[in-house]
Amino acid sequence: MSVFTYSYKLKLTANLLNEVEYAPIKAAMSDMLAHAKEHKRRTGFILLKDQYLEVEAGKKVLALSERLSGVVLDHPLAAPCLKASQYGRICPSCDKPFRTPLAKLCAECGYTLPEGEVAGPLVDVS
Ligand SMILES: [Zn+2]
Incomplete structure (x- = not known):
């Protein structure tokens, strides 16, 4: 979907x-x-x-x-x-998706994920 x-x-x-x-x-x-x-x-x-x-x-x-x-x-x-x-999950700070599933910080607002964590997929596309 x-x-x-x-x-x-x-x-x-x-x-x-x-x-x-x-x-x-x-x-x-x-x-x-x-x-x-x-x-x-x-x-x-x-x-x-x-x-x-x-x-x-x-x-x-x-x-x-x-x-x-x-x-x-x-x-x-x-x-x-x-x-x-192509996108990562929704940013908890600005509600826009991370640039990629492998992003470590939000390109829109600068929110940084904890060390060792990546955004992950926007939706389950399996
Ligand atoms: Zn953000």
Whole structure:
């Protein structure tokens, strides 16, 4: 189940998706990156940032991200920021998630966990 909380990476509050919910976006990302790899093989040039917006799979990533999370991303490569597994649990001081499950301090408020402790996952995504 998704969790509605703040994403410091997107700088807004969003529905962060579990692995099952994120799977369609992941598949579209894979297609987009395969297209980018094929473009490089064919032309010798990498895709420029704006060219991802013109690729069908890139458009699909943006559409799926909006439909599944409610967030209008400005670039398809930002989609992994919608995965709840990228974030740590909620900070006891500021109620925003830690930046990663391995974080030792909160990037928002500076709250520091006790020595040897890490944030742990935001949600159980198993
Ligand atoms: Zn905090």
